[in-house]
Amino acid sequence: MFNINYLWPQKKIKKLKEPIFYKFIYLLGFIFFFTSSSAQDSIVCNEKIRRGVDGMKNLKYAYAIENLTSAKAIAEKEKLPNQLFLSSNNLGLTHYKMMDYGNALIHLLDAYETAIINKSPVNEMTVLNNIAIVYIKDGKKDKAEEYFIKSFETAKRNNITTRIGLYATNLAQLKLDAKEYAEAQEYITIAIPELKNEPQVLLNARTIENYLKLEKGKISEVITSSILLLKEASTKDYHEEKSELHYLLSKAFYIGKLWNKSMIYIENGIKGTDNKETKIRFYELKSQVALSLNQPDKAIASKDSIIVLTKIINESNNKELLENTSLRFELSKSQNELNFSKTNTANHKRMYLLFIVILLLSLLSLFGFYFKRNQLLNQKKIISDNLLKIKNLQLDQEKKNSQLLKSELEQKELLALLESEKQKENEILLKKEIEDKNKLLSDKILFQSTRNELIEEVIEKITTDTKIEVTDNLLKTVRDLKSHLKEDSKWDDFMSHFENVNNDFIVALKNKHDWLNANDIRFLSFIYLNLNTKEIASLLNISPVSCRKRKERLIKKLQLDQNVTLFSYLSQIK
Numbered sequence: 001m002f003n004i005n006y007l008w009p010q011k012k013i014k015k016l017k018e019p020i021f022y023k024f025i026y027l028l029g030f031i032f033f034f035t036s037s038s039a040q041d042s043i044v045c046n047e048k049i050r051r052g053v054d055g056m057k058n059l060k061y062a063y064a065i066e067n068l069t070s071a072k073a074i075a076e077k078e079k080l081p082n083q084l085f086l087s088s089n090n091l092g093l094t095h096y097k098m099m100d101y102g103n104a105l106i107h108l109l110d111a112y113e114t115a116i117i118n119k120s121p122v123n124e125m126t127v128l129n130n131i132a133i134v135y136i137k138d139g140k141k142d143k144a145e146e147y148f149i150k151s152f153e154t155a156k157r158n159n160i161t162t163r164i165g166l167y168a169t170n171l172a173q174l175k176l177d178a179k180e181y182a183e184a185q186e187y188i189t190i191a192i193p194e195l196k197n198e199p200q201v202l203l204n205a206r207t208i209e210n211y212l213k214l215e216k217g218k219i220s221e222v223i224t225s226s227i228l229l230l231k232e233a234s235t236k237d238y239h240e241e242k243s244e245l246h247y248l249l250s251k252a253f254y255i256g257k258l259w260n261k262s263m264i265y266i267e268n269g270i271k272g273t274d275n276k277e278t279k280i281r282f283y284e285l286k287s288q289v290a291l292s293l294n295q296p297d298k299a300i301a302s303k304d305s306i307i308v309l310t311k312i313i314n315e316s317n318n319k320e321l322l323e324n325t326s327l328r329f330e331l332s333k334s335q336n337e338l339n340f341s342k343t344n345t346a347n348h349k350r351m352y353l354l355f356i357v358i359l360l361l362s363l364l365s366l367f368g369f370y371f372k373r374n375q376l377l378n379q380k381k382i383i384s385d386n387l388l389k390i391k392n393l394q395l396d397q398e399k400k401n402s403q404l405l406k407s408e409l410e411q412k413e414l415l416a417l418l419e420s421e422k423q424k425e426n427e428i429l430l431k432k433e434i435e436d437k438n439k440l441l442s443d444k445i446l447f448q449s450t451r452n453e454l455i456e457e458v459i460e461k462i463t464t465d466t467k468i469e470v471t472d473n474l475l476k477t478v479r480d481l482k483s484h485l486k487e488d489s490k491w492d493d494f495m496s497h498f499e500n501v502n503n504d505f506i507v508a509l510k511n512k513h514d515w516l517n518a519n520d521i522r523f524l525s526f527i528y529l530n531l532n533t534k535e536i537a538s539l540l541n542i543s544p545v546s547c548r549k550r551k552e553r554l555i556k557k558l559q560l561d562q563n564v565t566l567f568s569y570l571s572q573i574k
Contacts, residue, residue, distance in 0.1 A: 041074050041077075041078045041080070042078070042080055042083065044074060045071045045074045045075055045078075045080055045083040045087075046071075046083065048067040048068070048070050048071035048074070048087075049067070049068065049071045049083065049086050049087055049090065051063070051064075051067040052064045052065070052066075052067035052068035052071065052087070052090055052091075052094070053090055055067065055094075056090060056093060056094045056097060059097075061094055061097065061098050064090075064094045065091065065094055065095075068087050068090050068091045068094065069087075069091065071083060071086075071087040072084060072087035072088060072091065075087055077349075081114060081117070081118040081120075082118075082120075082123075084114050085111050085114045085115055085118070085120070085123045085127075088107050088108070088110040088111035088114060089107070089108065089111040089123075089126065089127050089130065091107040092104045092105070092106075092107035092108035092110075092111060092127075092130060092131075092134070093108075093130060095107060096130075096133070096134050096137065099137075101134055101137060101138045104134050105131065105134055108127055108130055108131045108134065109131070111123070111127040112124065112127045112128065112131065115127055121154055121155075121157070121158040121160070122158075122160065122163070124151075124154050125150075125151040125152075125154040125155050125158075125160075125163055125167065126151075128147045128148075128150045128151035128154065129147070129148065129151040129166075129167055129170065131147045132144040132145070132146075132147035132148040132151065132170070133170075135147065136174070141174065141178070144174065145171070145174055148167060148170050148171050148174060149171065151163075151167045152164065152167040152168060152171060155167055161194045162194065162195065162197055162198050162201075164190065164191070164194045165190075165191045165192070165193075165194030165195035165198060165201060165202070165205065166191075166195070166198065166201050168187045168188070168190045168191035168194070168205075169187070169188070169191045169195070169201055169204060169205045169208065171184075171187040172184045172185075172187035172188040172191060172205070172208050173208055175187060176208055176211055176212065181212055181215050184208070184212055185212050188205055188208050188209050188212065191205045192205050192206070192209065199232075199236065200236070200238055200241065203229055203232060203233060203238060203241050204241060204244075206225065206229055207226070207229060207241065207244055207245060207248060210222045210225055210226050210229075210248055210252075211248060213225075214248070214251065214252055214255065219252055219255060219256040220256075222248070222252045223249060223252050223253070223256070226245050226248050226249050226252065227249065229241075229245055230242065230245040230246070230249065233245055239272075239273070240275075242272055243269055243272060243273040243275065243278050246265050246266075246268055246269030246272060246282075247265075247269055247278070247281060247282060247285070249262075249265045250262045250263075250265040250266045250269060250282070250285055250289075251285060253265065254285065254288065254289050254292070257292075259289050259292045259293050260293070262285075262289050263286070263289050263290075263293070266282050266285060266286045266289065269282045270282045270283070270286075276309045276312060276313050277313065279305075279309055280306050280309050280310065280313075283302040283303075283305045283306045283309070284302070284306060286298065286299075286302040287299040287300075287302035287303055287306075290302060450538075452538050452539065452541065453538050455481050455482075458481060459478055459481055459482065462474065462477075462478055463478070498525050502525075502528070504574065505528065505570075505573060506521070506525075508573045508574055509521065509524065509570075509573055512573065513558065515557075520554060522540075523536065523540070523550060523551075523554065524554065524566075524570060526539065527551070527566050527567055527570055528567070528570045528571070530567060533547045533548050533551065534547075551566065554566065
């Protein structure tokens with residue numbers, strides 16, 4: 001029977017020598033405990049590991065793996081090395097109990113790597129021992145021996161006596177199963193003196209020692225010792241050890257040809273265990289004892305029981321394997337959901353981490369101040385009177401300097417405020433001036449537009465009204481009127497005046513769209529003044545349809561979105 005290392009988080013308390021410092025550390029720990037994300041994550045992680053181990057021991061593997069996987073994710077994210085080791089180690093043991101030896105080794109090797117990185121010999125030998133037990137179940141006894149020896153050597157190197165005894169016991173059991181009795185005896189001789197504080201493992205080691213004595217023919221000594229060990233196991237309720245001692249006594253009485261006594265211990269052993277594999281061992285021995293007692297019916301019944309139990313074990317293993325396969329599929333699905341959940345909470349963690357950093361800096365500053373004050377307390381008492389006078393003088397001077405600096409700062413702020421207000425007023429005046437000039441310009445343009453419309457109406461009436469007699473003077477008057485519609489110099493005056501008022505707009509427009517010609521700029525200037533299509537058409541002496549097409553062409557060339565008007569676009573150009 002091999003010894004597995006189940007591990008879960010343990011609390012450690014360390015006393016400090018200085019009472020004041022001790023209280024401060026407690027205060028610091030208290031504050032940090034309730035404010036630090038790492039502390040909270042560590043508590044959550046430890047609780048999940050405990051739940052996982054309880055679930056594993058109670059055969060609730062889905063519950064165990066869910067909690068241990070969650071704990072491992074927290075430990076990896078928050079860099080909690082001890083919790084990372086514990087979660088990986090117990091995940092490996094859970095998969096081991098599920099007969100999923102491949103995944104068991106993956107998690108145990110992760111735990112081993114964590115132990116090596118963090119230079120933890122206790123964790124290192126713990127996981128080496130568990131890896132060896134997985135290899136035994138997987139039928140790789142050479143590998144198992146290699147890892148048992150590694151854990152044993154690590155325990156010896158670090159002089160951890162109880163672990164030396166435990167791992168030597170496992171090596172002795174391995175050698176006993178391999179019938180290498182001399183080497184088994186060497187290991188059990190090493191183990192027993194080291195197990196004074198481990199009564200259950202010591203009892204297991206004594207049992208192995210009795211098996212070795214039985215191989216040497218020391219039947220009476222084995223029986224006497226095993227009866228005492230059986231009483232101890234019964235008192236302390238060591239179930240597996242009780243079954244093993246019943247079997248050992250049955251075998252010893254059988255070899256000593258005390259077959260009736262052997263049969264009594266066999267029957268008690270069968271009644272006292274629920275482990276089907278252990279029952280098969282008892283029934284195999286029972287069939288031999290029954291033949292020795294000339295009870296062939298009992299021998300046949302024992303063989304039948306072996307067949308029934310073997311069938312039940314195979315069916316149970318197949319059913320458990322199917323359940324475990326389904327469980328691994330569900331766990332894989334749960335892991336994907338967990339990864340998605342972790343991604344969603346990343347932003348919250350970052351903010352919380354920032355809060356922790358600020359809090360830590362504050363606490364470190366407080367700690368530094370407190371520690372420094374305690375160191376300098378005696379010195380300050382000696383020189384406090386002299387320093388007080390100097391500090392008072394310095395304080396007066398600093399107050400004067402502070403007041404002077406404050407006065408200068410207030411003056412500068414006042415000047416800056418006045419300058420800012422003046423600048424704002426200038427900007428408002430400039431803006432108003434531009435708006436006034438643009439309005440005046442717009443009014444002139446509208447006047448020009450209205451005048452042109454009137455001239456066109458007069459010309460049209462003269463030329464189309466048959467009642468009016470056409471004379472040379474009348475034709476001359478018409479030509480004069482038409483000449484007023486084509487005075488380009490006035491347009492030049494308009495553009496010159498527009499550019500003076502809106503120079504920034506014209507420059508920005510040309511820089512942004514250097515392909516625009518003079519006519520385009522003139523047209524866009526009218527749009528900028530918020531004139532409608534009819535007014536612009538009148539000013540340019542073109543039809544409203546042509547004006548609208550020209551506007552659409554410019555919108556297309558400017559590549560404007562459908563929901564952006566040409567006027568709003570031009571108003572935003574700076």
